[in-house]
Amino acid sequence: QSALTQPASVSGSPGQSITISCTGAGTDIGSYNLVSWYQQHPGKAPKLIIYEVTKRPSGVSPRFSGSKSDYTASLTISGLQPDDEANYHCCSYAGRNTLVFGGGTNLTVL
Amino acid sequence: EVELVESGGGLIQPGGSLRLSCAASGFTVDTSYMSWVRQAPGRGLEWVSVIFASGKSYYADFLKGRFTISRDSSKNILYLEMNNVAVEDSAVYYCARVGPPEALDIWGQGTMVTVSS
Numbered sequence: 001q002s003a004l005t006q007p008a009s010v011s012g013s014p015g016q017s018i019t020i021s022c023t024g025a026g027t028d029i030g031s032y033n034l035v036s037w038y039q040q041h042p043g044k045a046p047k048l049i050i051y052e053v054t055k056r057p058s059g060v061s062p063r064f065s066g067s068k069s070d071y072t073a074s075l076t077i078s079g080l081q082p083d084d085e086a087n088y089h090c091c092s093y094a095g096r097n098t099l100v101f102g103g104g105t106n107l108t109v110l
Numbered sequence: 111e112v113e114l115v116e117s118g119g120g121l122i123q124p125g126g127s128l129r130l131s132c133a134a135s136g137f138t139v140d141t142s143y144m145s146w147v148r149q150a151p152g153r154g155l156e157w158v159s160v161i162f163a164s165g166k167s168y169y170a171d172f173l174k175g176r177f178t179i180s181r182d183s184s185k186n187i188l189y190l191e192m193n194n195v196a197v198e199d200s201a202v203y204y205c206a207r208v209g210p211p212e213a214l215d216i217w218g219q220g221t222m223v224t225v226s227s
Contacts, residue, residue, distance in 0.1 A: 046204070
């Protein structure tokens with residue numbers, strides 16, 4: 001159960017688009033379309049924003065989108081807004097009824 | 111309203127035991143898949159355990175049998191029994207519901223556990 005790899009930080013200006021990558025292995029991202037993404041503001045609980053690679057829960061802005069290629073999943077945020085500044089965590093099913101998270105990416109909106 | 115509220119965290123010495131609770135409202139824990147996730151200060155999220163509606167439970171390998179997940183259907187509460195804790199177990203512990211397949215759709219506010227002598 002090795003952690004997924006995310007960049008420590010990314011940044012963008014309001015209105016721009018950014019993409020956060022999440023790299024795993026053949027035992028997790030590479031084998032299952034069960035990647036989820038969570039947004040976490042400082043001091044708050046995580047919030048689900050993407051599940052099953054590309055799906056958005058009700059109420060989540062369409063500015064958030066997900067994708068996957070081979071062992072890497074990606075989260076794209078378009079039309080950056082100040083409130084998007086937060087930590088973003090990827091997660092994948094890793095077989096044997098376990099989950100594995102990435103180390104988290106801090107997004108700064110300049 | 112669907113809500114999860116954790117409690118039971120605090121300061122504990124290495125080697126000690128602690129039981130965390132997670133009270134659910136708006137849904138029942140025994141018909142849901144429920145998980146515990148932790149986050150050490152300044153670090154990412156780390157999956158700890160899951161309990162299925164059937165009662166079967168699974169754990170992260172690093173726990174080595176030290177933690178036990180359980181539930182009380184009559185009280186609608188999820189538990190995490192932590193034994194032989196180590197400094198590395200210091201973290202905010204969140205309970206969460208598994209909603210969509212293998213995704214955590216409802217989270218509690220977390221409870222802080224500090225392991226220190």
